[in-house]
Amino acid sequence: MLKCIAVMTSGGDSPGMNAAARAVVRTALYEGVEVWGINNGYKGAIEDDMYKLESRSVGDIIQRGGTFLGTARSPEFKTEEGRKQAMANFKKHGIQGLVIIGGDGSLTGGALLSKLGMPIVGLPGTIDNDVWGTDYTIGADTAANTIVDAINKLRDTASAHRRIILIEVMGRKSGWLAMTTGIAGGAEYVLVPEVKYNIDDMCQELKEAYDRGKRYSIVVVAEGAGSAIEIGKEVGEKTGIDTRVSVLGHIQRGGSPSVEDRIKASMLGEKAALALISGLSNVVFGFDAGKVVSIDLNDAVHNQKTLDPELIRLARVLA
Numbered sequence: 001m002l003k004c005i006a007v008m009t010s011g012g013d014s015p016g017m018n019a020a021a022r023a024v025v026r027t028a029l030y031e032g033v034e035v036w037g038i039n040n041g042y043k044g045a046i047e048d049d050m051y052k053l054e055s056r057s058v059g060d061i062i063q064r065g066g067t068f069l070g071t072a073r074s075p076e077f078k079t080e081e082g083r084k085q086a087m088a089n090f091k092k093h094g095i096q097g098l099v100i101i102g103g104d105g106s107l108t109g110g111a112l113l114s115k116l117g118m119p120i121v122g123l124p125g126t127i128d129n130d131v132w133g134t135d136y137t138i139g140a141d142t143a144a145n146t147i148v149d150a151i152n153k154l155r156d157t158a159s160a161h162r163r164i165i166l167i168e169v170m171g172r173k174s175g176w177l178a179m180t181t182g183i184a185g186g187a188e189y190v191l192v193p194e195v196k197y198n199i200d201d202m203c204q205e206l207k208e209a210y211d212r213g214k215r216y217s218i219v220v221v222a223e224g225a226g227s228a229i230e231i232g233k234e235v236g237e238k239t240g241i242d243t244r245v246s247v248l249g250h251i252q253r254g255g256s257p258s259v260e261d262r263i264k265a266s267m268l269g270e271k272a273a274l275a276l277i278s279g280l281s282n283v284v285f286g287f288d289a290g291k292v293v294s295i296d297l298n299d300a301v302h303n304q305k306t307l308d309p310e311l312i313r314l315a316r317v318l319a
């Protein structure tokens, strides 16, 4: 049984990270275990920016996006020296195990920390939904709902003006957000980094559809598939149709978490704390077909999650 654990959030923030951290803290306290919060991810671990948490430290946060612990991207942590400094700080405070809430990069960092002897339990926290072994990542549902709300609004104005509107959404390497919101938002095209596309073919089809009387078109572009501004310029020139571009940006990462993100993050937070306290480590908790599952940490970071071909097919059929 561990007597003192810590929790951190790392990488891009995502709505529901607060709910997960809250569940870790309250579960640990319920079990009579001391729990620390590390500010700003690995940056805070290296800078010794950590403090003991109480139940009230995590009050009034379940409904908030972002993360009360702060988050960061830490280049120093990618060095052996940085990781050793973080380990020394954990040891100084008697921290015996760590829950890391973050994306693929943060979990990769966690796998390296565990090699230095720190028990690690990871929770997938990223709007990109790109962590291997889990259908679900904390925050992706809320972000997808925000994007669909934006698509709905863009459809109104696209329809009024008979325009093509491209909307760029996040996803550096992953098209999950673009594909799911493209389907849910009724987009004509979804451009993702995982699938090759031909702009000339797309323009031809868009033009033919307009000639048949179509009023407007929506194209969702994952940022990893190219700049929507550049693609939009080309589409406007090649089709001769009035075209506009909207880059959604960080609006899609903020905001109050959805019920799904609050509940699932809370379930994962409890599991993570209980597992770590009981001596389990090197695991990531996620969801598979609606049930909580544990994934080996090294498997989670060494495998690449692929975009479900069924989603790609469905988007084409329904366009």
Ligand SMILES: Nc1ncnc2c1ncn2[C@@H]1O[C@H](COP(=O)(O)OP(=O)(O)O)[C@@H](O)[C@H]1O
Residues within 6 Å of the ligand: 010, 011, 012, 042, 072, 073, 074, 075, 076, 077, 078, 079, 102, 103, 104, 105, 106, 107, 108, 109, 112, 125, 126
């Ligand atoms: N290969 C790596 N080795 C060590 N630390 C890493 C590695 N990749 C990422 N990290 C740490 O995790 C942080 C967050 O990773 P990043 O990829 O930016 O976000 P996310 O966890 O959301 O995918 C990085 O700033 C770095 O400190």
Ligand SMILES: O=P(O)(O)OC[C@H]1O[C@](O)(COP(=O)(O)O)[C@@H](O)[C@@H]1O
Residues within 6 Å of the ligand: 011, 012, 013, 103, 104, 105, 125, 126, 127, 128, 170, 171, 172, 223, 253
């Ligand atoms: O906040 P930043 O630094 O602009 O990062 C933007 C990136 O963050 C994300 O929203 C989340 O990425 P990570 O989960 O890998 O941090 C990406 O989709 C996007 O490319």
Ligand SMILES: [Mg+2]
Residues within 6 Å of the ligand: 011, 103, 104, 105, 126, 128, 130
């Ligand atoms: Mg990532």
